[in-house]
Amino acid sequence: MIGLEAHYSANDIEARILAAIRAAGLDPGQRLSPVELAALDHFHTGGFRASLVLKDLAKIRADDRVLDIGAGLAGPARMLAASPGCRVECIDLSPDYFVAALLPNRLTGLEDRIGVHVGSALAIPFPDYSFDVVWMQNVGMNIADKRKLYEEIHRVLKPGGRFAFQGDGRR
Numbered sequence: 460m461i462g463l464e465a466h467y468s469a470n471d472i473e474a475r476i477l478a479a480i481r482a483a484g485l486d487p488g489q490r491l492s493p494v495e496l497a498a499l500d501h502f503h504t505g506g507f508r509a510s511l512v513l514k515d516l517a518k519i520r521a522d523d524r525v526l527d528i529g530a531g532l533a534g535p536a537r538m539l540a541a542s543p544g545c546r547v548e549c550i551d552l553s554p555d556y557f558v559a560a561l562l563p564n565r566l567t568g569l570e571d572r573i574g575v576h577v578g579s580a581l582a583i584p585f586p587d588y589s590f591d592v593v594w595m596q597n598v599g600m601n602i603a604d605k606r607k608l609y610e611e612i613h614r615v616l617k618p619g620g621r622f623a624f625q626g627d628g629r630r
Contacts, residue, residue: 473561476532480566491566493537500534503597507623510535513596517623521545523591526615528580529598533560533573539594540572545596548585550578567627583611590615598624 478498480487493613497507505512513535519525521544527536529576530549539547551557557577564570580595580602593612603610 472555473562476562490568493541496563502531510538513623513625517621525592525594526590528595529605531556535574537569541567541596546572548574550576581607583615585615587614588617592621594623
């Protein structure tokens with residue numbers, strides 16, 4: 460494993476997530492809400508609040524199909540799956556984050572509304588015109604081939620679809 464995959468890998472990630480949930484005073488044996496997990500699973504500038512703002516700006520609706528590129532632990536995906544209740548597909552380069560996203564999806568009871576896939580933003584593993592919204596938070600900064608990234612986003616967006624993104628201010 461090299462590059463970004465290695466940078467975003469983590470050993471024993473499920474155990475670490477469970478420990479963080481317990482340290483936050485939550486019981487992983489009870490149904491948890493995305494709001495309760497928000498401090499633990501929104502790893503981007505502005506955290507949960509920034510995700511809420513982006514959701515409102517993108518005018519995401521329950522009938523939207525959303526692709527979350529670079530989803531990490533899938534915190535924003537759980538937020539969107541819970542409210543407004545849309546279907547979200549997540550892709551991330553890290554197999555560890557893929558595994559890690561499954562546990563909180565189960566703990567929130569949202570696993571039927573969220574698909575999690577290991578994949579690259581430069582070769583999005585979905586057909587053309589698959590999504591109403593492509594969502595990306597603080598991911599573009601890690602991708603050198605911006606042209607290919609935006610070509611892929613354009614390819615999977617339905618005509619009239621929306622690209623909701625948050626950058627980190629770097630070029």
